[in-house]
Amino acid sequence: MRLWMRYMSVWMLAAVGLLLTLLLSSCAFPGMTTTSATLPQVSEQPTKTVLPPIEFPRDEGKHNDLTEWWYYTGHMQATDASGKSHTYGFELVFFQAIRSNLPTVYPAHFAISDITRGEFHYDQRRLTQFVASPSSGGQTAPGIDVHVGDWFVQGLNGKDHLIASMQNYAIDLNLTGLKAPTLHNGNGLITYGLGGFSYYYSRTRMQVGGTLLDHNQPLKVTGTAWMDHQWGNFLSLGGGGWDWYSIQLNNKTEIMLYFIRDASGKTISTYIGYTDADGKAYVLPEQSMKATVLNKWTSPTTGITYPSGWRIDIKDPHLQSTLIIKPLLKNQELVVTNSTGNVYWEGAVGIEGQQKGQPVSGEGYVELTGYTR
Template sequence: MRRLLGLVLFLGLTGCALRPGVIPARSVPVPPAPAPPPVPLTPLRFPADDGPHRVLSEWWYYTGHLVTATGQRFGFQLVFFKSERARRPVGYAAHFAITDHQAGRFSYAQRRAVGPPLSPGRYAVALGDWRVRGENGTDTLVATMPGYALTLTVTPLKPPVLHNGTGVISFGPAGDSAYYSRTRLRASGQITTPAGTFPVEGSAWMDHQWGNFISAGGGWDWYAIQLDDGSDLMLSVVFDAAHRPLWRFGTFVSAEGEAVPLADWTAIPLGAWTSPRSGAVYPSGWQVTVPAHDLSLTLAPVLPDQELDTRESTGTVYWEGEARVAGTQRGRPVGGWAYVELVGYAPAP
């Protein structure tokens, strides 16, 4: 489950004027788009479902762990949002972030724009010179910000994972959402940093979610874990406005690509970090246990401060960061890398 609640704030902003510092994809007036038809979700098909859908809410999300030939490490996040509402132009937003291990620095940027609907049957999304395009999971990603630039090609090593077994998850009265992931992508390309431009390789993760759901308030914790033995885990818990759990679900993906839904798992915070900017108190470090697979993992953030203030684009402040993974699986040592997203901890904007 990705950004269900934070995106709703964005939906209310898509008819507003752009603010200074936010780079638009187009600078000409765009006529309102017709309302997307309220059709039920259908079984997922690939590569058709990699592309856009005429629904209220949709996003494509990438994170990954990159390394240079000399061992310099970087984490990255790149996400594109799309929202459609009657009598408004289609709204777009994007976030780009880099975790620079060597410099001990977390950097991010954001954009939003309005424009016409995306072409059906073709996966290509762009805001200015930020873009992603591809087919069947082989995608090209490009993004820039002051100090950093990234160009990557990602290639799937496993089939797409249909969460909840079908690729459709229910949020009860809020509606249904299609949701699949490509949990293990080979990544290669180059990164530009204040220290220079370097070839990089590594692994990446992609989420794609869409539907006619609505919601407000609350938040969630979300974990994307890639283990060194080739297995992956998606874990998510959604909270209401009082931080009471509403939904908890997950998926274990074997090294061979077999996906198994998870209901029994825990993620216990090991510490906390307080943002000096927003005042939010976020969990920092987690003990993750998955009894069905005899997994006990410790997740440690690469940097405590990986908070994004994206009120200029999607109206929310959240923590999204890279973490190291160490622990045991069936009594044997295992390591890896993860991305963790924490939403609903900062005061409402």
């Protein structure tokens, strides 16, 4: 990209700069890592569908809307040749931003939480390229096929292949969805009023297999992943941030939570999505949940203080739970100013508690944005 940009005209460089400004200032939603905006409140009831419903596998791939991303997080285990056990978390995310006839921007982030070593590592990339300009809302071929350099995700019908590498770590993973996709807000369509609309679904439990290269040592890994796919013609409406949680419990149930804050730090929207062991999805009322921060952690790199440990109490006929969530590493902060222009914390967590009177344990990921010094 640098060689190509060297020969771009002055006006094109200005256009790219404008596009990046739009990207970093107008694509802020749970799952999208920027601290410059918040969502309007989401209804607890399924939104009346005024746009085409999600269809699989058609809607797994790229769309021609303003904003889109494919977001993978997960936990992996391995045993090396000496018999030593290893535990990892991983994050791999690809963003797409389309603005008028400007070049399309593809930022990407890759992170490994090496729990065994007690270390967190990440890398970032950004690709800018010209693509054809189909009509808004259109969609290309079914299935996922997104590349940023030699990082990529390809997939169809919930069978996805992930490739990414950085210094000392590389992944070559095959993921298989174990449940039907969960359509958030009941039908997978969330409207934001003046902010626009968003399609949003998750594959809440994906089986992981493949290879992790750890300091040039190839390890066969197994584990469980979570995948989010969100797209639409939506833009941000102000400053703030959010806390987002994906929770996978050992009784084969999953929970997705997020709390959205305005610029003053006040929580303006809460979302509770629950997928039961049979794959049936529910949206629970926000008043059924209470979240309590148990600890805090201050980054030695940025000086930002984040919450670091939570108690989640949910009291609803579908879900009676008390969960203690703890980061598996304190420092899982990404400073990604060269790709998405921001700083955020996203990391692997462990979970203990009870659900409907029975003990449960599990694993998950938490994303924290909008925090400052």
